[in-house]
Amino acid sequence: MTNPIYINQKEIQKRYKQPGKHTHKGIQGHALIIGGSYGKIGAVSLSAKACLKTGCGLVTVFIPKCGYTILQTAIPEVMVLTDIQEEKISNITFEIAPQAIGIGPGLGQKIETQKALHQFLKTNKTSLVIDADALNILSQNKEWLSLVPPKTILTPHPKELERLIGKWYSEEEKINNTISFSKQHQVIIVMKGAPTQIIDGETVYENTTGNAALATAGSGDVLTGMITSLLAQSYEPISAAILGVYLHGLTADIALPETGYQSFIASDVIANIGKAFLSITV
Numbered sequence: 001m002t003n004p005i006y007i008n009q010k011e012i013q014k015r016y017k018q019p020g021k022h023t024h025k026g027i028q029g030h031a032l033i034i035g036g037s038y039g040k041i042g043a044v045s046l047s048a049k050a051c052l053k054t055g056c057g058l059v060t061v062f063i064p065k066c067g068y069t070i071l072q073t074a075i076p077e078v079m080v081l082t083d084i085q086e087e088k089i090s091n092i093t094f095e096i097a098p099q100a101i102g103i104g105p106g107l108g109q110k111i112e113t114q115k116a117l118h119q120f121l122k123t124n125k126t127s128l129v130i131d132a133d134a135l136n137i138l139s140q141n142k143e144w145l146s147l148v149p150p151k152t153i154l155t156p157h158p159k160e161l162e163r164l165i166g167k168w169y170s171e172e173e174k175i176n177n178t179i180s181f182s183k184q185h186q187v188i189i190v191m192k193g194a195p196t197q198i199i200d201g202e203t204v205y206e207n208t209t210g211n212a213a214l215a216t217a218g219s220g221d222v223l224t225g226m227i228t229s230l231l232a233q234s235y236e237p238i239s240a241a242i243l244g245v246y247l248h249g250l251t252a253d254i255a256l257p258e259t260g261y262q263s264f265i266a267s268d269v270i271a272n273i274g275k276a277f278l279s280i281t282v
Ligand SMILES: NC(=O)C1=CN([C@@H]2O[C@H](COP(=O)(O)OP(=O)(O)OC[C@H]3O[C@@H](n4cnc5c(N)ncnc54)[C@H](OP(=O)(O)O)[C@@H]3O)[C@@H](O)[C@H]2O)[C@@H](O)CC1
Pocket: 039, 040, 041, 042, 043, 044, 104, 105, 106, 107, 108, 132, 133, 157, 158, 159, 160, 192, 193, 217, 218, 219, 220, 221
């Protein structure tokens, strides 16, 4: 099996870029998070807040109408665009020009939403992070993978990965099948787990941060926001994936002495992003 490259402090120092002294929100990147459905607007809220807290200058969400007041109240810093439908996304249209798009958290898999994703992929040219239900929809329509831009970042948890690449019977088979998938579709795959591994063609990276406190609802939605933020800030896709996964894990390592494993929730990831950044810049 291919030896992994460990994602540690040294690997991060090579990739991290300090924001310039004269930067402004217009050049810190504009990210768009697309997702949400009735009862799952929280997933987009978490993603969008994490996106902002990872340094993106501007964040817009595209959600079904039912999420409008929720989002505007929960995170006043985020701009909100709504679908024509109340409870699900059915037609993804926008006039902004984001540098990166994260799609999938809380999206649901209704047939109208599947069609909307297909239409979106046919015309989209922006760098993408694909998570959750957007991955599940792609798993049911594998021919649409030819529409995703090269170096798109997919962030499956083990069940989503299985839906995408099929069952495996050993760790080695899982890695090898994911490498084949990555090469075939020219995508970067963040295989979330303990530990998270990132596959970019033949190259395998293994994260060294994080702990079981992350086994909590919404922590993956937060990761999607963080990686999308870094992508919008002009990090290369592989660096955005590596830095995002490392910082995400670091928040749990930093918080653990205060929260213990049990009381740590996805919002605690977001609350500790600042400390995580500070600890990689010392
Ligand atoms: N507040 C909100 O709005 C939230 C909204 N959310 C949104 O909900 C939507 C559905 O997403 P989802 O991931 O909950 O459902 P789904 O894809 O069926 O996977 C669940 C199954 O996968 C497995 N599994 C998972 N992790 C595993 C692991 N580490 N290791 C091994 N297995 C693992 C496990 O399967 P089992 O082991 O039980 O067979 C589990 O039952 C999606 O849009 C998401 O964004 C959520 O993010 C929560 C907060």
